[in-house]
Amino acid sequence: MKNKNIRKNSPVPLKECGVFSAADLVGDKWTLLILREAFYGIVRFDDIRVDLNIPRSVLTNRLKKLVANNIMYREPYREDNSRTRYLYMLTPQGASLAPVIIALMQWGDHYIKKGNSPLTLLHKESGEQLKVAIVRENAEDVSLTDISININE
Amino acid sequence: MKNKNIRKNSPVPLKECGVFSAADLVGDKWTLLILREAFYGIVRFDDIRVDLNIPRSVLTNRLKKLVANNIMYREPYREDNSRTRYLYMLTPQGASLAPVIIALMQWGDHYIKKGNSPLTLLHKESGEQLKVAIVRENAEDVSLTDISININE
DNA sequence: CAACCTAAGTATCAATTTAGAACCTAGGTA
DNA sequence: TACCTAGGTTCTAAATTGATACTTAGGTTG
Numbered sequence: 001m002k003n004k005n006i007r008k009n010s011p012v013p014l015k016e017c018g019v020f021s022a023a024d025l026v027g028d029k030w031t032l033l034i035l036r037e038a039f040y041g042i043v044r045f046d047d048i049r050v051d052l053n054i055p056r057s058v059l060t061n062r063l064k065k066l067v068a069n070n071i072m073y074r075e076p077y078r079e080d081n082s083r084t085r086y087l088y089m090l091t092p093q094g095a096s097l098a099p100v101i102i103a104l105m106q107w108g109d110h111y112i113k114k115g116n117s118p119l120t121l122l123h124k125e126s127g128e129q130l131k132v133a134i135v136r137e138n139a140e141d142v143s144l145t146d147i148s149i150n151i152n153e
Numbered sequence: 154m155k156n157k158n159i160r161k162n163s164p165v166p167l168k169e170c171g172v173f174s175a176a177d178l179v180g181d182k183w184t185l186l187i188l189r190e191a192f193y194g195i196v197r198f199d200d201i202r203v204d205l206n207i208p209r210s211v212l213t214n215r216l217k218k219l220v221a222n223n224i225m226y227r228e229p230y231r232e233d234n235s236r237t238r239y240l241y242m243l244t245p246q247g248a249s250l251a252p253v254i255i256a257l258m259q260w261g262d263h264y265i266k267k268g269n270s271p272l273t274l275l276h277k278e279s280g281e282q283l284k285v286a287i288v289r290e291n292a293e294d295v296s297l298t299d300i301s302i303n304i305n306e
Numbered sequence: 307c308a309a310c311c312t313a314a315g316t317a318t319c320a321a322t323t324t325a326g327a328a329c330c331t332a333g334g335t336a
Numbered sequence: 337t338a339c340c341t342a343g344g345t346t347c348t349a350a351a352t353t354g355a356t357a358c359t360t361a362g363g364t365t366g
Contacts, residue, residue, distance in 0.1 A: 006240070007194040009204045011304050012271040018261025019189045019254060025265070027257075029180040036172045041160040045314055051162045055354045060315065083363045085313065087159070093264050099256040099285050101172060104180075107253060108171025111246050112178070118165040121287075129290040132252050134274075134300070137282040139292055147287070151164050198343050208325050213344065236334045238342065 025069050026097065030054055031062050035101055038072065038094065040149075043087045063088055071097070098144055103132040120150045178222050179250065183207055184215050188254055191225065191247065193302075196240045216241055224250070251297055256285040273303045 014020050026032060030052070037048050049059050066072040071094035075087045090097075102121065109117035121130040124146045167173050179185060183205070190201050202212050219225040224247035228240045243250075255274065262270035274283040277299045 005194050006196060008197075008200045010190065010193050010195060011302060014186075014205065016266070016271045017189070018258040018263075018266055018270065019185065020261070021265035022257040022261035023182045023185045027180070027182040027185045029176045032172065032176045032180045033167075036170070037163065040163050041158050042163060043159060044161075046312090047161045049314095052167065055356095056315070057317085057355095058353065061352095081364090083313080083361095096260055096264065097256075099287055100253060100260060102287060103250075103252040103256050103285070104175040105171040107249055108173070108175035110171075111249065112174035113169070113171055117171065118169045123289060126289075130287055131290055131292075132256070132285060132287055133292060133294040134252055134255060134283055134285055134297075135288055135292055135294060136276060136279075137284050139284075139286060139288055141286040141288060144287075149164065199341090202343095208327095209344070210326090210346085211324065214323095234335090236332095236342080 022100075025065070025071065026100070028062075030058055031066065032101065032104065034059070034062055034066065034088075035071075035090075035094070035097055036105075038088065038090045039098065039101060043089055044085060045088070048088070066094070070094075095144055099132050106132055118152055120152055122148050122150050124148050175253075178218070178224065179253070181215075183211055184219065185254065185257065187212070187215055187219065187241075188224075188243075188247070188250055189258075191241065191243045192251065192254060196242055197238060198241070201241070219247070223247075248297055252285050259285055271305055273305055275301050275303050277301050 010017070026035065033052050033054075034048060037043070037051060042048055042051055045059065045063070048054070049056060052059075063072065063074075067074055067088070070091050072088050073091055075089055076084050077087050078084045106117075109115065122128065123130055123142055130142055130147060163170070179188065186205050186207075187201060190196070190204060195201055195204055198212065198216070201207070202209060205212075216225065216227075220227055220241070223244050225241050226244050228242055229237050230240050231237045259270075262268065275281065276283055276295055283295055283300060
C-alpha cells in the first residue's frame with residue numbers, strides 16, 4: 001500500500017469510500033473524544049462535559065448526531081434515591097469503532113507522548129498486552145469484553 | 154473495556170491521553186481524507202485538491218500542519234520534460250497512522266456501506282485478505298510494504 | 307404542598323474557521 | 337518574449353465554535 005507510485009486520483013470514488021463515510025460521522029476532534037469517554041464508561045452529559053471541558057452546545061450537537069446515526073443511544077436510568085438521568089452509551093456499531101480509537105491512542109502515545117503510555121490494554125484471561133494492528137483476516141481478535149485497562153505507574 | 158460501570162471521569166487526564174494528542178493533530182475530516190490520499194499515492198497539491206474537492210486554502214493549511222508535525226514532508230521532484238513540482242509524502246510517523254485510516258475504512262464499509270467494500274487489502278505474498286483488529290501484543294503485523302490493494306468487481 | 311435543587315438541555319452573540327472565488331507568481335515551454 | 341500552469345495567497349460571506357446566561361422538568365426537602 002505504501003506507494004512510490006504517484007496516482008492522480010483515487011482507485012475508489014470518494015463517495016463510495018468507507019473512510020469518507022466514517023470521517024463524515026466521526027472525523028472530528030470532539031466526536032473522537034466523546035467516543036473515548038464512552039469506552040471509558042463516562043456516559044452522562046455533565047460528566048462528559050466536565051471531563052472534556054467541552055461547550056454544552058457542542059456536546060449537545062455531537063451527541064444528537066451520534067444518536068441519529070446509531071453510534072450511541074440515549075437511555076434513561078436511575079440510581080437509588082436519585083432522579084432519572086440519561087446515559088449515552090455505545091451501540092454495537094459504535095463499539096465497533098474501538099480499533100479506531102485504540103489505534104489513535106497507540107499512535108498518540110508512541111509518537112507524541114514518546115512512548116509514555118499512561119495506560120495499557122490487557123487481555124483479561126491471559127494478562128497479555130494488546131495492540132491494534134494490520135493482521136491476516138483469520139487472526140484472532142480480542143473482543144471488547146475481554147479487555148481490561150491497566151493504569152501505568 | 155466495554156463497560157457497564159459508569160465513571161465520572163477519565164482514568165487518564167485529558168492532556169496525557171494519546172487520543173487527545175492524536176485527535177488534535179489528525180482528528181478532522183479533511184486531514185483524515187488527505188491521509189487517505191497519501192496512502193493511495195495521491196501526493197500532489199492539485200491532484201489531492203481535485204480528487205477530494207477541497208478548497209485550496211483549507212488544503213494549504215492542513216498540509217502545513219501535517220508537515221509542521223512531521224506527519225508528512227514536502228519534496229520537490231520532476232518528471233522528464235516537465236517542471237519541478239512538489240510531493241506531499243508520509244513520513245514514517247505518518248505512515249504509522251495506517252491502522253487508523255484502515256480501521257475507519259473497514260468500519261465505514263461495514264456499517265455505512267453495508268458490507269460493500271469497494272476495495273480489499275491483501276497480503277502480497279500469500280494473497281490473504283487483511284484487516285485491522287485488536288490482537289495480542291505478539292501477533293504478527295503485516296507491514297505497509299507487504300500490502301496490495303485489490304479493487305472489487 | 308410550596309420552594310428549591312440539579313442534570314440536561316436552549317438561547318444568544320462575539321470570535322474563529324470554512325468554502326468558494328479571484329488573484330498572484332515563479333519556473334519551464336513554445 | 338510571451339504564455340502556461342502547479343502551487344499557492346487573499347478576500348469575503350456563511351457556518352461553526354466557545355463562553356455565558358437562561359430554561360425546564362423531575363425529585364427532594366422544609
